[in-house]
Amino acid sequence: MKSGTVALVGRPNVGKSTLVNTIVGQKVAITSPKPQTTRFPIHAYYTDERGEIVFIDTPGIFAKAKDLVAKKTNAATLSAIESNIDVFLYIVDPTRKREYEEGRVLGIVRKIKKPVIMVFNKMDVQDPEFLPQYEFLKEEFDEVFYVSASERKHIKPLLDRIFELLPERGIEPREKPVYPALNLDGGTFLAELIREKLFLQTRKEIPYTATVVVDEIDERENGILYIKARILTTDLIYKKMIIGQQAKKIKVIGSMARTEIETSTNKHVFLDLTVDIDKHWMETSR
Ligand SMILES: Nc1nc2c(ncn2[C@@H]2O[C@H](COP(=O)(O)OP(=O)(O)OP(=O)(O)O)[C@@H](O)[C@H]2O)c(=O)[nH]1
Ligand SMILES: [Mg+2]
Structure with missing residues (x-):
């Protein structure tokens, strides 16, 4: 092989x-x-x-x-x-x-x-x-x-x-196919999906001031996948822009992310998405 x-x-x-x-x-x-x-x-x-x-x-x-x-x-x-x-x-x-x-x-x-x-x-x-x-x-x-x-x-x-x-090499046999076939844990992958919507929905420098953290993933008894996530940004002005007039922007970001997470997990998703200010996220994130 x-x-x-x-x-x-x-x-x-x-x-x-x-x-x-x-x-x-x-x-x-x-x-x-x-x-x-x-x-x-x-x-x-x-x-x-x-x-x-x-x-x-x-x-x-x-x-x-x-x-x-x-x-x-x-x-x-x-x-x-x-x-x-x-x-x-x-x-x-x-x-x-x-x-x-x-x-x-x-x-x-x-x-x-x-x-x-x-x-x-x-x-x-x-x-x-x-x-x-x-x-x-x-x-x-x-x-x-x-x-x-x-x-x-x-x-x-x-x-x-x-x-x-590529060289001929033995492949380590795996009991089950790896899924999802990548090196990110589930929380990081969900955070990435949300970050993508943030990139798509905000202008210019805003995406670079922000990151996403997932605090909680919980499969509830009613079959709903509950996800609590936060967008972190460095300043109040960016926070306001990410939330948008009448919270329209954050709603769009949240609903696009939820739809995609539902498709990829095949579950009903409740996404609790908020925006926080953290001036130092760049120093502490990976
Ligand atoms: N027309 C066209 N657009 C493409 C193609 N491949 C990628 N794009 C677009 O190019 C843009 C950048 O694609 P990405 O895959 O995010 O590029 P990347 O090289 O991973 O970018 P970084 O992660 O920022 O380094 C997106 O808007 C894509 O939709 C292609 O084959 N044709
Ligand atoms: Mg890329």
Whole structure:
């Protein structure tokens, strides 16, 4: 059997988490149009008759770590890169201009001694404007693939090639399939789903001032899954914006999160979601 570890690297917003979700066929990592959505490496398992792959979705690497979350995110990415990885996927987004940020990622990618596959994502977009800026990088890589993570295009050939590159190894037999097939505990996963809705529903800097903690998960006798969660933010002004006029914003965030949790758990969910101020959450969170 083949088995190994594959890490996705690339600057924020290129579609790394979307690609992992598409390959694994299940939502394991949250995604959003905003950069720096992923904050810590997520390990997701893919298995078929050929063997098993652990995909590591890393936070996007960025040029300047302005705040503490960005600094921690960068460190998490680097340690994921240094650990035991067999194949790297270097993801680029030809719909966006190549900027200094890309140079920083390239600097890291060029130092990698393991096989690196360059992956052009978002190829569902017609004539991506900045394609030529990335095309000439192709000669630096042995393998190049053009895919669309969101439209699930050309994923199979990419996966076939990854399997070819992976070593033959014994796989630890498992009694039961791992589910959900990832390295997060249930509470963290629920917090991530809520954080995704926060990213999608709030503007500009607000998502970066905030995080989500789940305080309680309780299966009640009436079959309802009770979840108590809090959004933590650094200032009263952000708290007000997250709650919104007549609490409209927080209601939308809560109901989107609840709907998704109901779908993924197949249970009725009561989500008790509030917003608190915690000026220091960045220092204490992971
Ligand atoms: N058109 C198109 N959009 C895509 C594709 N893949 C991802 N996106 C969009 O690109 C945005 C960023 O996707 P993510 O998967 O969150 O990107 P990421 O690289 O994980 O970003 P960070 O976690 O911030 O580093 C989202 O709005 C996705 O819907 C694709 O194949 N085509
Ligand atoms: Mg991500």
